[in-house]
Structure formats: C-alpha cells, structure tokens
Amino acid sequence: MNTYQHDWHTSEGYDGGLHHCRKCKRSHQGPRLEAHDCPVSDAEHHAVAWLGHAGLYRTRFDAVRNFEQSVTPVSVDELFELASKQILSQINEGCQRG
Structure with missing residues (x-):
C-alpha cells in the first residue's frame, strides 16, 4: 500500500491541537x-x-457500483482534454457522414 503525506488542518489549538x-x-x-x-x-x-x-x-463509488476493477483519478485538466477529444471525434464523425 502506498502512503502519502497528510493534509492536516487544526481545529483546536490547545494541548498541541486537534x-x-x-x-x-x-x-x-x-x-x-x-x-x-x-x-x-x-x-x-x-x-x-x-x-x-x-x-x-462522477465518483469512485459510482465506478465500484458498476463493478469496475480498476479506476484512475481524473484531474480538471485531464477531464477537459478528454472532453475536447470526444467533441473532436464527434465532429469528425459528423463530417465523414455528410
């Protein structure tokens, strides 16, 4: 299992904090x-x-609920790139038909 650095925030500042x-x-x-x-x-x-x-x-839970075995997180930039490729593909498909 990989381990990463926590992203701590403090809610109570006494006795070292919570x-x-x-x-x-x-x-x-x-x-x-x-x-x-x-x-x-x-x-x-x-x-x-x-x-x-x-x-x-939309969520990791949705993927698991659909029985996905492996999922990859997608950032905002990656999502924009995927959407752009999808739109270009649909435009090219439409041009080839007409």
Whole structure:
C-alpha cells in the first residue's frame, strides 16, 4: 500500500491541537504528525472524475457500483482534454457522414 503525506488542518489549538486530515479524515490529538502514512494521494483527493474500463464516472463509488476493477483519478485538466477529444471525434464523425 502506498502512503502519502497528510493534509492536516487544526481545529483546536490547545494541548498541541486537534488535527484533521482533509484527505483521509483521520484525526489526531497532540503534536502534528509528520509521518507519510495517509492512504489517500493528492490525485485521488483532487479528482473531479474517475476513469474506468467502461467509461468515466462522477465518483469512485459510482465506478465500484458498476463493478469496475480498476479506476484512475481524473484531474480538471485531464477531464477537459478528454472532453475536447470526444467533441473532436464527434465532429469528425459528423463530417465523414455528410
């Protein structure tokens, strides 16, 4: 299993603070941990869509619900590029028909 750096934010500043990871939702009381043991990558945390064998999904849960075995997180830039390619493909297909 890969491990990544937590994205901590502090909600209570006393006794070292109560820290929450924005990515994996883990909480920790005391000094902020610097360990790289977060199970969620930055790409997964910032994904706007998920790409599986059968297509694009809005959430990872949707992909799993559709029995996808492997999904890849898609960033905003990647989503824009995929959409642009799809539109160009449809335009080219329309030109070949007409």
